[in-house]
Amino acid sequence: MQHTLGAQPIDSARAALDAARVTLNGLILGKDAQVSLALSCLLARGHLLIEDLPGLGKTTLAQSLAHVLGLSFNRVQFTSDLLPADIVGVSVFRQSSGEFEFQPGPVFAELVLADEVNRATPKAQSALLEAMEEQQVSVDGTTRALPDPFFVVATQNPADQIGTFPLPESQLDRFLMRIEIGYPDEQSERELITGEDRRAMLAGIEPVANPDTVTVLQNAALGLRMNEPLVDYIQALVRYTRESPDVEIGLSPRGAQALAAAARAHAFVERHSGVFPDDVQAVFEAVAAHRLKPAASAALQSPEEIARQVLAAVAIP
Amino acid sequence: MTRARGTDGSLLSSLPWTLTALAVAALPHVPYLPIWITAASIGCALWRIVIEKRRMPVPPAWFRGGLALGGFATVFTTYGTISGVGPGTALLAIMASLKLLEARKRRDQFVLLFIAIFLNMSALLREQYVWSLPYLLLSLVVTMAAWLRMSAPAGQPARQTMRVAARFVGYALPLAVAMWVFFPRIATPFWSVPIDTSSGVTGLSDTMSPGDITSLSQSDRVAFRVRFDAELPAPRDRYWRALVLHRFNGRTWSGSSPVPDNQFRERTEFLGDPLDYEITLEPTRTQRLMSLDVPESWDLERTHVSRTNTLWHELPVDQRSVYRVRSYAQYRLDTELSDFGKSWYLGLPDGRNPKARALARSMRSDAQSDRDYARQVLEMFRLEPYHYTLQPPALGANPVDAFLFNTRRGFCEHYASAFAVLMRAAGIPARVVLGYQGGEINPLGDYLIVRQADAHAWTEVWLDGSGWERIDPTAAVAPERIESGMSGAALDGAGAVWGLNTPSRLAYRLGMAWDALNASWNELVLAYGPENQKRFMKWLGFENPDWQRLLFTLIGTVAVLVTIVHVLLILRFRPPPHDRARRYYERFVRRTGIEPRAAETPLEFERRIGETVDPGAASRITRAYLDARYGDGGETALAELRLAVRKFRRHAPA
Structure with a gap:
């Protein structure tokens, strides 16, 4: 889908974004940083994993995002008996027409809330992850495109241990x-x-806003200027995670790309004239922590703590 | 001490470049150098390549020393000296070749490339053509590229190296032009290098012995080129006077050293319209200057007219020179001549050429006047079987007698000599004038090319009442030679040998175009000596350009040019705004006196120091810095930042 980035659409889209942010902050109180991150994640064309205890507003955040930005919203409650077809949809034989007709699953929405994603079986999880990755689903040999924008907000309850299937690292990367x-x-x-x-x-x-506004914003955010010193900074951070003795597996090149995209989007949300070190620092923990594997020697530290240590250790060029 | 082992092959990648640079620099010398030097150079180069490829050791020091001594000795025996351009370049070339055999490090390659630059320069001491400068530039670029190649990263494309080298030479070019224009030019530079004189200069000699020459060696080398302000004179009026011979010993005509004659205007009557023209004279290595018969004024300094109305310079003309002359085709010379003066032009050695003298006496007694006698002698040349040839037979002890009565074959010198002798024998003062006659018009450049083949000899006879009168006996024998301006060589049918009567029209046109290019080049560039420099400086507005002023101008110009190149380089390699912004921001941070924390972003720093400093200023600086360094603020934000940082003063503690 092509969008002309004329002066008018981007300016009005920009205004819509600011309005959306104000509204969201009015709904989800005292969570400016999280709102900003969620918006950044959406604008960077990424997907968001919210990991927290129940009742802290995960669902409210997702619902509010969809509503305020005018995106279609579907919610999938992941349970251990959830089947892939329950997510992507099934072909149903229609007596009246004598043909199979595709019944789209809940994944066919611009914003999909995958609640308690770690409760489902890996099979069901991977159906969602595949849809996130490809932005399309294959049912009965037919490939169907998912809407654009397409934004998945998955939630996980870290307290649940019994009967859950925590997402493996390779899938967290998505x-x-x-x-x-x-x-x-x-x-x-x-x-x-x-x-x-x-x-x-x-x-x-x-x-x-509406889906088109979101697309315009996404294009504008990812086109934001990133100067050499900031690229240096991102590279220094990534290099540090790879060399630090506390980290067994550092950030991959995809992780570096993700960091850059997220920082861009954050800078856009914050109305910065370019990507500032503050933007990188703001998104670093959210982008990097779930991609880092702490070394055995640092097993007592959470990845989030390690990410914060990396930030504190790397000088800003 | 470790024994020299095999080379490590480290020079392998840059060696071909160094060799190419040396070869390109040495090429212009090859025609002048003894063949063994060229052979030895190629041999050494090949040997060096093999050494490098096979990782062989370089030859031992005693062997190289022996070769060097041998090369030195051979050059010395070949030339008999080691000073001068010929032996100098020979030594340079052979030593560079031998240096190849001991080059082991990068430093040795530097030495080789220095030698290449020396070779380039010394090529200019030999001969300068239109293509000398482009070739020199090319050679410099190649040398520069070889230089760069020594430190170039492996796998750099050759074209890129050449481009960088060309850019470096380009940076130096304005400096070179400034040096060329302003460097004080002195007529006799004390550092003067002896110009290569081994290549013989054909043309006029100081004496004339017609009987001795059996084959006139002529060439199509250009003697000088002439550009007339107005119409060209007819071929028969194009007598270019160079020197006058008055002493005759029966065999050889010779003149005397020129003396300045400041009263020449009093004894010369200039008649008719003046002819103004500019001569570009090829170096003659003599003091003679050519001018059209007869010169009245000229613009070359240290130049005088002699008692015989020839122009001469105080110093031998070793450089191509350009000068303007005004001549008068009609004139009266020395209408009054003292008896002493006459005696100069009447002398004939006793006992030589008796038959000629007898003939003169009998013819004179038959003639009514001196003028009539001269006319009869010319008639004799015309009517009797005298022939014009460039391959006359030898004439023996009494050359005039032998020529007049036996061989009757000769060229201008024979006729001029015989005619002058016949005149003197009859008591008429006569002298021989050497110079050039005619010249070829280049239609493309609209100027006259006078070649060595146009060298000519004629006579002047002093007649009572009208003074010296030009009489050209060759005109009586071979009028085409004089009337059409055809050179003697062309007349003789021998011209084709040196391309004077080229068969093809295209070739002729090409030849003329090439000569026109050469002529312009010579006039504009190569003839830029003390005189032209003075003229150019006057044109630039220097009233009295002495060498101090020139030197100051030169230093000033060089300083300005270096500054310009410097600024250009700074701008070209100027750090982007985001890097310069960092410096200003760091200055600001120092001035706050607060140490930033590790990994503290500028915004965090601003928040932290908020109370201790002027918050407005801190905020402005932080915004401008972020915009310039990370945002799209560019130069605008940078200027803002610079201003804000300059104004920023830490509040004095209360």
Whole structure:
């Protein structure tokens, strides 16, 4: 799909993005950074993995994103008996026409919330991951394109240990970012308690954008300028993860690309004139942590901690 | 001390370049060098390649020393000296070849390339043609490329090396032009290198012995070129006067050393319209300067007119020179001649050429006047079987007698000599004038080419009342020679040998075009000596350009050019704004007096120092820095940053 990036569309799209951000921050209180990351992930054409305990607003975030940006939304609750066909859809024989007719699964939406993705079997998981990777699904030998933009928000409950299938590293790699939401601060929580129900609020909010706006924004974000010093910075970070004794497997070239794309999108969301070191630092943990494998000597440290150490250790060129 | 082992092959990649540079530099010398030097050079080069390829050791030091001594000795015996361009370049070439045999390191290659540059330069001491400069530039580029090649990364394309080398030479070019224009030119430079004189100069000699020459060696070498301001004079009026011979010993005519004659205007009457022209004279290695019969004024310094109305320069003309002359085709010379003066032009050695003297006496007594007698002698040449030839027989002890009565074959010198003797024997003052006659018009350049083949000898006879009068006895024998301006060689049918009557029209046109190119080159570039420099400086507005001023101008120009090249290089290799922004930002950070934390972004730093410094300034600087370094702010943001940092002062602690 081609979009002309004339002055008018990009300016209005830009304004829509800013409006969306304000609205989202009004819905998900005290989580500016996470909202910004989620938007960045969407604009970088990546997929988002939210890993946190229940009740912290994972679903609300996904739903709000879809609603505010005017994207079609489907939710798939992953369970251990979920079949791939439950995700991608099935061909059904129609008596009336005498033909098979494809019944699209929930994956055919611009924003798909895959709830508790680690509860499903690897088979079901890989059906989703394949769809994320290819942005298309194959059913009964026919390849069907998924919508564009296509954004998957998967959630995982880290506390669940029994009867789950944690995503292997190779598949975690498919997610551009992995974020945690965390508890809200006192003030925000107070507002949540006293305020209106979030979902009810959402129903009263008009979308500020549509899928085309999102595509325009994506193109603009990924076209953002990245100067030499920043490329140097990304390379220094990546090199550090590969050389650090605390890391067994450092960032791959795909990881470096992901970092660059995420930083670009973040800079775009933050309205920076180029990609600043702050943008890299803002997205680094979300982009890098789930791609790092800590060394045995650093087994007590979480990948997030290691990512923070990398950031603290590498000087900004 | 370790014994020299085989070479490590490290020079293998750059060696072909070095050899090429040496070969290109040495090529212009090859025609002048003894063949054994060329052979030895090629031999050494091949040997060196084999050494490098097979990782063989270089020959031992005693062997190389022996070769060097041998080469030196051979050059010395070949030339009998080691100074001068010929032996100098021979030594340079042979030593460069031998140096190849001991080149083991990069440093040795540097030496070789230095020698290549020397060879380039010394080629200019031999002869300069139109193509000398382009060839020199090419050779310099090749040498430069060889130089670069020594440190070039492996696998760099040859074209890229050449391009970089050409760029370097290009940077040097304006400097070279400035040096050329402004370097003070001195007529006799004290560093003057003896010009290669081994290549014989044909043309006019100082004396004339018609009987001795049995075959006139002529060539189509250009003697000089002439550009007339107005119409060209007719061929029969193109007598280019060079020197006058008055002393005759029965066999040889000779002249006396020129003396300046400051009163020549008083004894010369210039009649008719003046002819103005510019001569580009090839070096003659003599003091003679050619001018059309007879010169009235000229613009060359240290130049005088002699008692015999020839132009001469105080120093031998070793460089191609350009000068302007005004001549008058009609004139009266020395209408008054003292008896002493007459005696100069009447002398004949006793007892020589008796038959000629007897003939003169009898003819003179039959004639009514001196003029009538001269006319009768010319008639005799015309009517009796006298022939014009460039291969006359030898004439023996009384050459004039032998010529007049026996052989009757000869060229201009024979006729001029015989005629002058016949005149003197009859008591009429006579002298022989040497110079050039005629010349070939180049239609493309609209100028006259006078070649050595146009050298000519004629006579001047002093007649009472009208002074010296030009009488050309050759005109009586071979009028075509004079009337049409055909050179003697062409007349003789021998011209084809040196291409004077080229059969093909195209070849003729090409030849003329080439000569026109040469002529312009000579006038503009090669003739740029002290005189032309002075003229050019005047044109530039220097009233009195002495060498100090020139030197100052030169130094100034060089300084300006170096600065320009420097600035260009700085701009070309100027760090991008994002790198320069870093320096300003670091200055700002130093001025805050606060140490940034490791991996602290500028925005974080700004937030942290917010209270301690002027927050507005810190914010402006941080924004501008981020824009210039990471954003699309470019030069604008950089300028903003620079200004903000310059203004930034840390608040004095309260």
